[in-house]
Amino acid sequence: MEVYISELDIETYRGIKNLKMENLAPINIITGDNNSGKTSVLELLQSVKNPGSFRVWRELLRKDSIDLRRGLTYYDGFYDLFDINEDEKKIAYKITTDGVKHRIEMLAQFREEEVPESYLNKIQGLSYWKEDGESERIRNISKMKLELWDNGQKLLKTAIYDGQVRFIRPNDMGSNKKEKKVVYISPIRHAEGLLYLNAVLEKPELYEQMLSVLKDYDEDIISINYDNVNVTGRGVYKILSKSHKKALPLNVYGDGMKKAVLLMSAVIAAEDGVLLIDEFETAIHTSAMKNTFQWILETCKKLNVQVFVTSHSKEAIDKLLKCSEKCLDDMALYTLYKKENMTAVRRMNGRKAIEAQDNMGLELR
Template sequence: MDNHLTEIEIKDFKCFKDFKADGFKRVNLIGGKNNVGKTAFMEACYVNVRALNIKSFIGALHGIKFMRENLNILAGENANSKKYIEQSNKIFTKSNVNLAFFEIEDMEGVKQYIFDFNKQYIKVNINDFSYETSDFENIDFIDNFGLSNNDIVSKYSAIQKKDEENFLNNILNKFDERITAFKVINETPQCQIGKNYFEITEFGDGTRHLISIVTALYSCENGYLFIDEIDNGIHYSKLDEIWTSILETSKKLNVQVFATTHSKECIESYARVAKKLYDKDIAFIELGKNKNNELDSIVMDSEMFLRHIDMGNEVRGW
């Protein structure tokens, strides 16, 4: 589809100094060693597709920093939008979809924010900057904690509008046979066991992560969904069901998906389900460091990826 990312260039963003990759498909799984930059890669892609205006761009910068810092925030630290933004000085991302550049200019005591979105050059004095943010309903990022209750409630409406509540119910039942239904009761997401409903906080992390993924897929129709640690809290025996849902739903709703994992079982499940569904609009992005100790990637299309898996080759970074 025309709106899908197929390539990206990243400069001066976290661990990425001068990085390029291409060959992305509708569904993309990212592998690599621990702390190599899998999440940062997704964050750069997320910032790029959100950079259509200042409020959305700032919302993306604030959002990814908030996700990284949420444990500290829960411990009592204040979320400081200005601090988050200024830690992102000199970001540059360029894709087939968008160009986004941000830097801070500080000359003779005058400090200004400079933005360049697809050659729309904007310069704002920090004293005049509002730090207001906005979101795109069909662009979402799920961290390894899953969505908040409020976000799940909001996104579940996209499933309800399509009268596909049973789709989520069936997936949940396959994931945990005790669960027979999902409902929002008194603005709280709950799952039914027997005749009673229980808040999803009563279940494991995997249940929240699964509900987050499915509800977000529906709310991201014709957009983008980024999922960190997609297999978090999910037993390896249930991964085929998750990947089947993602591949089928993303195709039906035209959602481009990027997800990270460090799990061999998750990678093998991804390959197995893609092969079973004859879905060739997938890619595997392997991140590693080249001989100059710089981040690099190998982007495998469906044929190359499945061949490597069938041969038993290691694809979790180098």
């Protein structure tokens, strides 16, 4: 398995300051206490897909930036990417991919601007009308100006207004570039019903292996198929099992089955790329962890997928470290922790991590 991303050096991003992760491995386990920056690391790794694309940065915005009445507010979402305690709003990090180091820097500047109410309503997803003969009203609104550079070359320039929920195409110089293959799985992705099963169904050998692993969740499983007959809109994935008289939609199964199918299909979709899994153990029962994790890691090795996973579960980390002797030498464990005004990190290879945990009683988290 090749190492595509070999180093990540974060100067400032969200709550992370001065974090340097060196000698990244084919399989990277990131752990630490809550709010230590695990999810933030995965977010920046997502940007590797195409750091000059505004659309890629939109994908980094977290669900807690959503106004349930009106949808995603870009202004609040982007504002939260910056360190709340610093007056200068800046994201800065270095990342080495395929042996080439990139320094990515995004700056935000703020000012009040007068905007026609018709335009303001448009970007806020509202209707606008005025009486005949009435002059259009002008509103004062906060504006965030964003610029992004890669090694000193400007790749992105755009502006976002307070309350904006509609995407206005920016001066996005990275939008036409071919994107790297990066697949990100959030802790709640399995509940959204979005899978990569088409990639699985095109690989019969891996499909059969996946069914064998899924017997830990339904011992009578026979097959998984895509059904778009008599379905309005997008089709559904159905599981045929000897336990039921007919095939049932995957959504009626428990979270464990859905999470396992999602993770295994994501591995195949990430072939020759990078797979990011936040809180990888969520919804997976401990009895099924060994077989599920073993298949995921060994298939990543086979398909040349570099893996980054986060967890704060001691048991899940132990299961992952010990699930495959074939992959143990490809693993590294990074423990993040706050130290004064920075985020520090401790690195161990897979074998050292097991030894430290089993023989020395060292807390890996």
